């Protein structure tokens with residue numbers, strides 16, 4: 001079994017320390033960090049999603065695998081985020097209220113840092129009012145809203161409405177993303193951009209800020 005397959009298996013097992021050690025071993029072997037992410041960690045968490053959808057595993061299993069994934073990402077974070085010294089802009093990112101999924105949002109933050117954006121990560125389960133406060137405090141160029149549930153996608157639209165009511169909508173570009181989110185949804189709620197993954201999010205942000 002290749003080391004990338006071993007990483008996937010460890011994420012599937014929810015083996016937090018094992019994942020951390022195996023990712024470190026892959027880094028020592030000079031396996032490319034992007035490959036560790038896309039071909040090792042991601043297939044593991046995606047498999048967990050499929051097993052969960054089929055009712056083969058339950059939330060505690062998913063939580064352990066999510067922790068394993070996050071721990072693996074932490075190991076490769078310095079390699080993925082190795083940008084230069086000049087900040088090209090600022091982004092505020094968070095997962096919207098009612099939604100605890102933060103792995104994708106963390107990757108978006110990481111990849112944005114890698115193209116030299118200053119990233120203010122507000123975390124998960126973040127209310128619309130917190131976004132308004134963050135805009136007033138940090139004056140970002142971009143506000144990124146992540147949602148992983150079909151129910152919390154609606155909150156992305158609500159955040160945009162609250163930004164309008166607070167008079168700050170025109171100060172920022174709003175980017176949305178997350179597994180159930182589409183360009184059609186972005187158009188419907190009046191977001192400025194939909195991006196499908198963290199790499200695309202960072203490319204869009206870089207193009208906009210430079």
Ligand code: B1M
Pocket residue numbers: 045046048049050052053059062063066093098099100101102103104105107108143144145146147148149150151175176177178179180195196197198199201
């Ligand atoms: Co949950 N969960 N979960 N979960 N979970 C999903 C999303 C689900 C699809 C699983 C399934 O049924 N197959 C399903 C949603 C169904 C739906 O709404 N249609 C689901 C469910 C139902 C639930 C609960 C309701 C389960 C329950 O309690 N009965 C519950 C809800 C809790 C809540 O949020 N209120 C729940 C809980 C959890 C855990 C807490 C156990 C855990 C999250 C832990 C954590 O994040 N710290 C969890 C996990 C891990 C998942 C799956 C398995 C994996 C999600 C993930 O991290 N993927 C997921 C199944 C799946 O997606 N395959 C599932 C990897 C990540 C890198 O991908 O987040 O899509 P993703 O991010 C991508 C892109 O979407 C994009 O970039 C990333 C890749 O580069 N992207 C953006 C994301 N945000 C972006 C923002 C952008 C741009 C791009 O711009 C700002």
